Amino acid sequence: MSTILKTNALESEAIYIFREVVAQFENPVLLFSGGKDSITLVRLAQKAFYPAKIPFPLLHVDTGHNFPETIEFRDKLVEELGLNLIVRHVQDAIDEGKVTEETGKYSSRNMLQTTTLLDAIEEFKFDACIGGARRDEEKARAKERIFSVRDDFGQWDEKNQRPELFDLLNGKIEIGQNVRVFPISNWTELDVWSYIEKEKIEIPSIYFSHKRKTFVRDGLIWSASKYVYREEDEEVLERIVRFRTVGDMTCTAAVESEADTIARIVSEIKTSTISERGARIDDKRSEAAMEKRKQQGYF
Amino acid sequence: MEVLKIATAGSVDDGKSTLIGRLLYDTKSLTDDKLEAIERNSKKKGYDYLDFSLATDGLVAEREQGITIDVAHIYFSTRKKSYIIADTPGHVEYTRNMVTGASQAQASIILIDARKGVIEQTYRHFFINNLLRVKHVIVAVNKMDLVDYDQSVFENIKTDFEKLNAQSSYAEQEVTFIPISALKGDNVAQKSDTMPWFKGESVLDYLEALKPGQEEHTAARFPVQTVIRPKQDEFHDYRGYAGKIYGSSLKVGDAVTVLPSLTSSKIKTIEFFDQKYDEAVAGSSVTITLEDDINITRGDVLVKSDEVPQSSKSLTAAVCWMDGKALVPGAKYEIQHNTNRILAKIDSVESVIATDYSGEDGSKNQLTLNEIGKVNFKLSKNLFYDTYAENKAGGSFILIDLQSNTTAGVGFIG
Numbered sequence: 001m002s003t004i005l006k007t008n009a010l011e012s013e014a015i016y017i018f019r020e021v022v023a024q025f026e027n028p029v030l031l032f033s034g035g036k037d038s039i040t041l042v043r044l045a046q047k048a049f050y051p052a053k054i055p056f057p058l059l060h061v062d063t064g065h066n067f068p069e070t071i072e073f074r075d076k077l078v079e080e081l082g083l084n085l086i087v088r089h090v091q092d093a094i095d096e097g098k099v100t101e102e103t104g105k106y107s108s109r110n111m112l113q114t115t116t117l118l119d120a121i122e123e124f125k126f127d128a129c130i131g132g133a134r135r136d137e138e139k140a141r142a143k144e145r146i147f148s149v150r151d152d153f154g155q156w157d158e159k160n161q162r163p164e165l166f167d168l169l170n171g172k173i174e175i176g177q178n179v180r181v182f183p184i185s186n187w188t189e190l191d192v193w194s195y196i197e198k199e200k201i202e203i204p205s206i207y208f209s210h211k212r213k214t215f216v217r218d219g220l221i222w223s224a225s226k227y228v229y230r231e232e233d234e235e236v237l238e239r240i241v242r243f244r245t246v247g248d249m250t251c252t253a254a255v256e257s258e259a260d261t262i263a264r265i266v267s268e269i270k271t272s273t274i275s276e277r278g279a280r281i282d283d284k285r286s287e288a289a290m291e292k293r294k295q296q297g298y299f
Numbered sequence: 300m301e302v303l304k305i306a307t308a309g310s311v312d313d314g315k316s317t318l319i320g321r322l323l324y325d326t327k328s329l330t331d332d333k334l335e336a337i338e339r340n341s342k343k344k345g346y347d348y349l350d351f352s353l354a355t356d357g358l359v360a361e362r363e364q365g366i367t368i369d370v371a372h373i374y375f376s377t378r379k380k381s382y383i384i385a386d387t388p389g390h391v392e393y394t395r396n397m398v399t400g401a402s403q404a405q406a407s408i409i410l411i412d413a414r415k416g417v418i419e420q421t422y423r424h425f426f427i428n429n430l431l432r433v434k435h436v437i438v439a440v441n442k443m444d445l446v447d448y449d450q451s452v453f454e455n456i457k458t459d460f461e462k463l464n465a466q467s468s469y470a471e472q473e474v475t476f477i478p479i480s481a482l483k484g485d486n487v488a489q490k491s492d493t494m495p496w497f498k499g500e501s502v503l504d505y506l507e508a509l510k511p512g513q514e515e516h517t518a519a520r521f522p523v524q525t526v527i528r529p530k531q532d533e534f535h536d537y538r539g540y541a542g543k544i545y546g547s548s549l550k551v552g553d554a555v556t557v558l559p560s561l562t563s564s565k566i567k568t569i570e571f572f573d574q575k576y577d578e579a580v581a582g583s584s585v586t587i588t589l590e591d592d593i594n595i596t597r598g599d600v601l602v603k604s605d606e607v608p609q610s611s612k613s614l615t616a617a618v619c620w621m622d623g624k625a626l627v628p629g630a631k632y633e634i635q636h637n638t639n640r641i642l643a644k645i646d647s648v649e650s651v652i653a654t655d656y657s658g659e660d661g662s663k664n665q666l667t668l669n670e671i672g673k674v675n676f677k678l679s680k681n682l683f684y685d686t687y688a689e690n691k692a693g694g695s696f697i698l699i700d701l702q703s704n705t706t707a708g709v710g711f712i713g
């Protein structure tokens with residue numbers, strides 16, 4: 001019987017982008033957060049270069065405030081696929097006095113990641129950083145190109161982006177500049193989950209419903225942890241929750257959920273009336289929080 | 300699910316972003332937190348209505364000025380389709396961003412302010428849609444609420460626009476007219492009873508019924524992106540050519556010719572990840588191996604041996620110029636055509652094409668920002684190409700500035 005390949009347009013587009021990166025850049029890297037989007041990227045990269053191994057390393061910018069589950073998961077994935085993982089620590093930048101730790105109720109190391117990321121780009125001379133950001137996540141991200149040029153300070157010049165036509169991706173840059181590449185730009189949250197379901201991709205346990213010690217602030221469910229500042233009157237309770245998006249503990253809020261399988265997660269998202277980043281504490285800082293972070297070189 | 304890619308077009312303030320925001324609202328695609336943000340910010344601006352353009356104008360500068368600067372990509376789905384909408388800027392200064400959005404579109408919505416009628420940007424954007432050969436165009440006459448939903452306003456604009464359409468270079472383009480109020484939602488997702496004289500469909504109903512899947516099947520083209528040579532022992536002799544198929548499908552056993560070397564071989568395997576297939580359709584990113592061991596690198600194109608395209612060391616193309624530095628004869632650029640890059644010199648600017656359909660001006664010999672013209676190129680190497688009308692991928696290219704590296708223009712081979 002003859003077999004005909006009928007492709008998934010989004011998957012095909014992502015694979016095309018990965019291949020352009022490897023062809024157009026000397027030293028690409030995949031920014032790996034341990035979240036579902038970067039795990040999906042790893043699967044797509046595997047497909048793009050099979051039977052060869054993924055021809056670039058992974059970089060994890062570690063805030064030190066991770067969910068232990070994501071680190072365990074990261075190490076297992078790297079081991080299984082024989083990937084090359086580079087880890088750089090925000091703690092080192094703090095110790096070296098390059099950045100100062102935030103204090104107070106909303107303190108987080110999320111903003112500090114940018115310095116560590118830019119240092120790592122300089123250290124390894126990365127010319128392309130592949131990330132799992134999607135345009136549907138947030139309104140500033142909706143403005144991103146697939147190949148997004150950053151100057152030698154890592155800055156995004158959002159008012160002066162390169163035209164990007166058809167499939168013709170232009171990755172030409174000067175020394176010192178780098179390009180942020182977003183292979184799953186056109187995927188929605190639901191596309192990612194449907195893909196994880198179809199491909200049977202493993203993801204960290206914190207995405208599934210579990211019991212966790214939490215407290216409520218500003219209508220969001222925060223993890224009770226030594227990394228997360230808590231006021232005395234913020235009462236800790238055990239709740240049945242899961243995470244929809246995974247940053248570090250200080251910037252990711254949980255949602256109450258009974259969804260304990262991928263299929264249940266998919267149906268939960270289909271009916272959800274809150275957006276994915278509705279549970280991102282970092283986005284709540286201001287209307288333009290993401291745009292500001294991006295200008296400074298954030299993923 | 301079927302995906303439909305749409306772009307908006309039309310002059311500043313004609314209501315493009317508002318229309319997209321309204322579509323999201325009416326299809327319940329705005330989550331509560333996003334809707335609350337729109338309510339909050341509309342109030343802050345002192346409006347007594349919801350400013351739906353806030354759903355797509357994602358940059359601070361855009362919200363301050365109330366205009367769109369760069370394309371926003373917006374996603375929503377109905378039971379029938381997934382939509383990817385590029386909300387593009389109307390301001391002439393940002394035409395390059397409008398072209399960026401429109402280049403991906405299968406359908407385009409051109410908005411016209413009912414009070415203003417067909418103006419310069421309407422011409423220009425329709426012209427760009429002709430050039431890009433966007434198959435379906437909806438002309439949405441917007442802000443009908445401000446002209447008392449008057450039929451004659453709509454009919455007059457329609458007549459004006461049809462005069463343009465008669466001069467279009469793309470006769471197969473399907474143009475539909477719909478009177479709407481993006482702000483009030485009339486004829487956006489639902490037919491409105493404010494305009495009983497209008498017998499057509501709402502914007503959304505029209506989009507839902509579109510069948511964009513039937514792209515014209517043209518000659519198969521397989522530009523090689525990269526060569527896959529695994530380092531593992533078990534794949535010692537493996538050489539796979541990675542790329543995306545354009546035009547029509549490729550099959551195992553097809554006799555193929557490699558461009559530009561013109562060496563021939565047969566397709567041995569078509570692979571996707573760890574599976575092999577007998578055939579792969581256009582749009583697939585696959586890895587192909589050949590029966591013979593021949594020298595192939597990035598930039599080469601595999602074609603069926605009975606469909607070898609024309610080749611030449613010179614080229615004439617319609618160019619849409621997107622750089623502040625003018626395109627002038629004698630200047631050198633790098634042409635990116637498929638996955639290939641070659642040096643090109645501007646031989647001459649044959650004419651600047653007026654985007655109001657009034658003709659061509661042969662006296663200028665340069666192209667400035669946002670102008671469209673016919674340009675003759677001399678190429679450093681022989682190039683195999685299609686015309687854009689035959690094959691979009693094989694008939695288009697970008698021009699890369701050698702100093703700034705920016706994408707300075709886009710060419711359509713005629």
Ligand SMILES: Nc1nc2c(ncn2[C@@H]2O[C@H](COP(=O)(O)OP(=O)(O)OP(=O)(O)O)[C@@H](O)[C@H]2O)c(=O)[nH]1
Nearest residue numbers: 311312313314315316317366367389442480481482
């Ligand atoms: N009364 C009325 N006002 C409208 C309508 N559609 C849009 N507007 C208003 O027109 C103004 C401009 O709308 P936008 O949606 O920002 O226009 P745009 O076409 O996206 O503009 P650019 O992106 O800058 O080219 C806003 O103040 C809208 O509220 C409509 O149908 N009726």
Ligand SMILES: [Mg+2]
Nearest residue numbers: 315316366367
């Ligand atoms: Mg707009």
